[in-house]
Amino acid sequence: MSEYVPAPLRRAIRQRANQHCEYCLIHEDDVLLSHEPDHIIATKHGGKTSEANLAWTCFLCNRAKGSDIASIDPETNEIVRLFSPRSEAWETHFDLQSNANVLGKTPIGRATVALLKLNRVPQVEIRRTLMDAGLYPPLDDSSMSDESL
Ligand SMILES: [Zn+2]
Structure with missing residues (x-):
């Protein structure tokens, strides 16, 4: 959920994500709605307001995620943690299909697609x-994970 994040930290998170969710x-x-910082591990679970625990997210993803840190894999019905943009590459858990659907490739990916x-x-x-206009997905050189920083 959206909690107060100091402006310099907010700018750093936004820049690191190249302004993408x-x-x-x-x-x-x-x-239309502004992107905002997301606490990957919500403060109520002990998550810190730090670069290591913040992601830049669109309003809809952030509202759907809320303070959740886990969900159910719809394929196995197992409880799994959610995707962490700080420690994992997006491509590890998701595939963007040609029809613009996001496919969860792993239990974490499937649970995250469903919950969000x-x-x-x-x-x-x-x-x-945006795909038809060549504006989506972002280029591979965008830093979607810490591995590329
Ligand atoms: Zn989003």
């Missing part, structure tokens, strides 16, 4: 339009 990869210029509702029709339609 670190869950659905949408650029902040391509949506990454394939809501309006979001998929926006992504498909």
